[in-house]
Amino acid sequence: MIRRFLALVFVVTMSHTAWASSVEANLSSQVLLLARLSGSKVVPAVQTQAEGLVAVLLNFQKDSAFITGTVTGMTSAITGIHLHRGRAGENGDVVLDLSSSLQGDVVAAATKLSSIPPAVIAAALKGELYVAVHTMLNPGGELRGQLEAETDVQLSAMLSGEAQVPPVTTDATGMVVATLRQDGKKLRIWAVFSGTAQVTAAHLHRGASGTNGDVVADLSGMIRGNTIVGELDASSFVEALLRGEVYMNIHTSAYPNGELRGQLSATARTQLAFEVWLDGAQQVPPISTMARGVGKFWLSASVDTLWWDIYADGLSSTITGVHLHRGAVGASGDVLLDLSASVQQNGWIRGSSTSVSSALIAALLSGQVYVNIHTANNPNGEIRGQVWRLLREGFVASFDGQQQVPPVTTLARGTGIVSIDRTGSSLHYEFVLNGVVPQAVHFHKGKRGENGDVLFDLSSSFSAVAMAGATASGYWTAEDMPAFDAVTAELFFRDSVYVNVHSALYPNGECRGQVTRQYAPMGISTADNGSQQPVQLSPNPVETTMWIRAESAEGSLLAWRVFTLRGETVLEGTAEYSAGGYMVDVSSLPSGVYLLQMTFSSSNRRALPFVKQ
Incomplete structure (x- = not known):
């Protein structure tokens, strides 16, 4: 027992003070949905090295919906990209065609949230929409991924003697609300109970x-x-926690084997979860009271029904009213919803309402709602608690060479997401890049148009995809070195962080993406938009001799260099333009995937991948 206790890492955080963390103070009414695309998720599954990412940002206050994504390693030309309705493992009808918003391997679209049918929004929030990418070789779909909200996991339990094994007879009762961080490493616990004998352990x-x-x-x-x-x-x-196989047990002097017990169960991902801790310190002005409360709210995916379970103990007198008010931490505001009719005996406040306005939804999502419990002795409120969402705050990043300082000419593109939990203790990131083989990738401090210092090295989380693509997935947490903390989180909220992708061809950075919540689709250039010279390698794959097909003057010289995916130069030379192209002999190379860098002039350098057979 001593060893287990010493090995247990916990920090007591009495999170009922009248202040908000940097994340809590900057919450938006935005919801980030993410789909990671692979062939294994297609029904039936397909064999492909391709991967992709699509992010959807829903902003209930600004009435906006943005969609952005990138795929890489496709076997053939894309013929369509759609949002389909259907659960994981099921095929369903198209609800939104994104094909017209596709440029190359990148999709970017925007629309009013109010223009999307409510049933489609509800399906998205319930995880019943998927992204499908169709190609010439896989017309039924080469890539697929289920859209899911970026969120931490809420667990809760009612505590009673009846839940003990065997049951015990007691008037004691209570409630526990817990939050499991998205990476599964940290569990925050809030519990309130009453009526027990002397507590000896929990x-x-x-x-x-x-x-x-x-x-x-x-x-x-x-x-x-x-x-x-x-x-x-x-x-x-x-894993046991997520399966519902963990319970809380409160031991007392009267019941040494346990007087109160509750099985922790997760709030369904088909609902938007919120949590609240109540005490007198959060009142404005603060109230001196021993009373405490804990609770949870959950909003239907159709955003038309709100449920709540609240447990309060130690109040100085009878409850005279319970309300949801509009107001930030430390501020008072008007009543948004009256919960008074849901007050029950033994400290419970449990009920539901379909009087869910768009103003209430936006205020809940942005952390601008508090619960106030009024009593006879404290008619203005004895205990109060800010209602916090479990959804993580979402950011996106779109990558290209034009964001580099100074800009670089490259076909490299990409899409990424970042999400931050409300306590500012963890950051989740996902990136998909196309047309570049990263040598190093970092979070940097800096606004758009500025260069800045490295904040965190992401390089080890990147994996190559096919000939010239890469994906990354991981977390930056308070337990890392350097630690993710409130100061760093504040930089993200100020649009002061960018991701820089360094390659062998561009060691200072080939493509870059600003991490932002103020996303709008950017113009996306392609190889034949007139800004770059069209270039084609043939044959590709190649056995001996490869032609670089390009428009150039007869007799002009081209300097070329072949790199491995690790950035090592393995072959280089010059070639003279003749018969519509340049001839390059690669017969001496071992089989593998390489990058061919071509320098047509001091201002025109290109790089394309090829396969040596």
Whole structure:
């Protein structure tokens, strides 16, 4: 037990102070949905090295919807890209055709959120929309990915003696609300209980409902009176937690094996989850009271029904009213929704409402709503709590060479997302790049048009795709070195972070993407838009001799160089233009994938991938 306790990493965070973190103070009413595309998700699955990413930003306050994405490594020309309705593993009808917004391997589109049928928005929020990319060789779909909201996971339980195994007779009751960070490593716990004998210990146990199991986390150090508040490392039992096989047990002097127990279960991903902690310190002005409360809200995917479960204990007198008010942390505001009719006995406030206005939705998503519990002794409110969403704050990045400082000429493109949890302890990133083989990738500090210092090295998370593409997926957390913290999070909210992709051809950066919430589709250039000279390699794959097909003056010279995907020069030379192209002998190269750099002039350098057989 001592070893387990010492190995347990937790930080007691009494998160009921009247201030907001840098993330909480900057929350928007925006929802980020992400689809990671692969051939294995197509129904039936297809064999392909291709991968892709599509992000959707829904902004309920600004009535906007933005779609951006990139694919790489496709087997053949893209014939269509659509949003389909259907769960994972099912095929469904097209609900939105994005093909007209496709330029090369990049899609970018914008529309009013109000122009999208509510049923389609609901399907997206429930995870029942998927992206399909169709090609000539795979007309039924070469890539597919389910759109899912970027969110942390909410778990909760009602605590009772009846849930004990065997049941115990007690008037004690309580509630626990927990948040599992998206990476599955940290679990934050809020619990309030009442009516127990002297509490001697509290634990999380592994075990399904109706069974007893071993302790997986000791919560005893988090007990403060009738509350349990803290954060712990959940990585050793996260799978059991998500399966609903972890329970909280509160032991007392009267019931040493446990007086209160509750099975932690996750709020369905088909609903938008919110959490609240209530105390007197959050009142304006603060109230001195021993009362505490904890609760959860969840909003239907159709955003027309709101449910709530709140448990409060220690109030000085009878509850006279419970309301949702509009207001930021430290500010008071008007009532948005009256919850008073849902007050029950024994500290419970449980109910639902279909009086869900667009103003309430936008305020909930942006952290501008609080719960106020009014009592006879404190008619203006005895305890109060800010309602926080579990959805992570979303950002996107679109990559090209024109964002480099100074700009570079390249066909490299890409799309990425970043999401940050509301406490500012973790950042999730996903990127897909096309037309570039990264040698190094970093988060840098700097606004658009500026160069800045490296904040975090992303290089180890990138993997090559086919001939010239790459993907990345990972987290930057408070446990990393350097740590992700509130100061760094603030840079993202100020549009002061960019991703720089360094390559062998452009060691200072070939393509770059500003990480931003203020996304709008950017103009996307292609190889034949007149800004660059059309170039074709043939044959590709090649066995011995390859022709560089390009328009040039007869007898002009071309300097060329062949790189491995690691950036090593393995072959170089010059070629003279003749019969519509330049001839390059690559017969000495081993089989593999290479990059051919071609320098037509001091201002015209190109690079294309090829396969040596």
